[in-house]
Amino acid sequence: MAAVAHRIVTLTTDFGHQDPYVGVVKGVILSGCPDARIVDLNHEIPAFDIRAGAWSLKISLPYLPAGSIHLAVIDPQVGSNQRRIALKTRDFVILAPDNGLTSAFIFQAERAFVLDKPQFFGKSVSNTFHARDIFAPIAAHLLKGERLEKLGSEIDPGTLARLEGLEPEVSSGHLEGAIVYTDRYGNLITNIRAQEQNKFCQIELGKHVLTIADGSYDTIGDGETKVVIGSHGYLEIAVKQGSAASQIKARNGDKVIARWA
Amino acid sequence: MAAVAHRIVTLTTDFGHQDPYVGVVKGVILSGCPDARIVDLNHEIPAFDIRAGAWSLKISLPYLPAGSIHLAVIDPQVGSNQRRIALKTRDFVILAPDNGLTSAFIFQAERAFVLDKPQFFGKSVSNTFHARDIFAPIAAHLLKGERLEKLGSEIDPGTLARLEGLEPEVSSGHLEGAIVYTDRYGNLITNIRAQEQNKFCQIELGKHVLTIADGSYDTIGDGETKVVIGSHGYLEIAVKQGSAASQIKARNGDKVIARWA
């Protein structure tokens, strides 16, 4: 991993903005490493939605500088005996509960560690706020240059929890994917990668049969619903300056079929 | 422009907080310039509302340190052949789509540039996310000390898109302005500048005829709706510890008449 001289640590959580929880996590990181540089990636993952968290990490982390530490906490099982882990790739380290959040990065993991050494945690560890009591202290140790080998015990990355259904399934003549995210504009983002070599003739979502727009949002006619190639390289369903989510009444998890031409 | 040793770059967008888009933009800036210092000004501009974005910039940017770079993206026409521009004043540079967002600063523009050199963009440029693919990489180049002359082609600031109706119109005996912003407290903020020399006798909003309070919010009686001189120097319609927006049922764009005494 590149040197961490920039001391960047990012946060991805379902804590929202209306509570002091994010601020407390920042306080612990800064208390451990006052020159940490904290970057908020996303705190509005829907509560307990590990899948949306995994998707948010998948599309965000590749854009951060090499050497960053990424703290990711969506943790419906907090307080259970679920493992807390660190996944290390060539470019970064993710600290997260072992519940599938890191699914998109397991294939590129160089090493993985279980965070099992309480001497590196906060002074007292609650049952309900591991971001503050475990992950933030570990992040501060890493930012100060401590090695993962010291902070945890090495495990096989192949044992990390993995979410099913992140990738679409290929059948004869079509792909079966899903809506994985609905953004602020109401664009319905699928997990179907837009590849020039596959020209899909149509996309089906419930009873709706949609075609792929020639270009971007602005090539959609007024009142039309179209499929565009989204900025992250996935197909998304959009309405020009409107909300596809409210017009089509679809939501995360709904099945999407893409048929070949 | 003052030296940019502080490496401050601000963000004003309609991306909201519930998606990873802001985080991705931060990642690209930090990847290009790891010691960038990113300041979130406003990510909750109503989707596609260029006018609210222009107002938010108008009242925010004068308070930032000289030498700051301001990235502003509210871009309903993203992907069209609309220009992406840089507007340079004595104190700062704004990077934005050329759709009127920078209207309030055109009069003080010293120079302007169209961002037309793909070698300074991201590795691939999507049709739908120019903040990530164009504006953030350009911001990082500027923060590292690159000169605008190299990053774009100079244009006449007089050719930049301008919003109509940002300023009120003067008629005999009255001004005709508008509600330009409704804030979290429900205060209805007008574009009518509060000037001591003009004592308006009354303000009309729809069927409501309102008078100007003697002082601040706390001089309004319980249940009263009054006009106060807002903190940015514009008249605003307020209810004491309540929401004028919900009591009067007015909204952005509604006409406001101010009559002279």
Added chain:
Amino acid sequence: MAAVAHRIVTLTTDFGHQDPYVGVVKGVILSGCPDARIVDLNHEIPAFDIRAGAWSLKISLPYLPAGSIHLAVIDPQVGSNQRRIALKTRDFVILAPDNGLTSAFIFQAERAFVLDKPQFFGKSVSNTFHARDIFAPIAAHLLKGERLEKLGSEIDPGTLARLEGLEPEVSSGHLEGAIVYTDRYGNLITNIRAQEQNKFCQIELGKHVLTIADGSYDTIGDGETKVVIGSHGYLEIAVKQGSAASQIKARNGDKVIARWA
């Protein structure tokens, strides 16, 4: 107080995220001290809710590095002749209106000051935005190393405004407390400290009689409502992966009785 070499200043407000107010405050701090490091603790305190603000400060500030400056503005009386004060403890300084916001820290105040020297305020002072015009400029002076004695006039910390009812009242056989905060997950957080030495046998909230869970959220059965020991050391009422607030229809301020075994 420890040296302020890290130049950390935190913000706690009820300004929300949809307006440019927070950004403007940041701009003023950075204009006064360009190497300030601003940490957002909480901007979604319910509008005018001093009690929720006091609680948010109470649980957040102890986690920030010694030497931090904390700016806290929830200010229904802005523009009145209410004092603006600085409260100094061994570890930090809070800047706030004197309306009870700092209640939780008065007992540990070493010194207090009224901010009454306009030469250290912004160039012009509005009636409605003291965070920008008074508190942010004072914060910048402190971050640059100016001493509080110069920025204000010393007062007796015992004269600072104090909120009633932050602590529960003890009666024979029970404690009478209240819901003080409802978080994003719908957990109802009380002001009753969880102490191992007092084993409460039951908690009453309205007509609901609840028992204390053996462990964390994950020990609650499906559909059950239980009391858990929250991460900040207070009892909170929770439903497993659900919202206690919507199931029980309780809200901030509601009375909670804890009976001894």
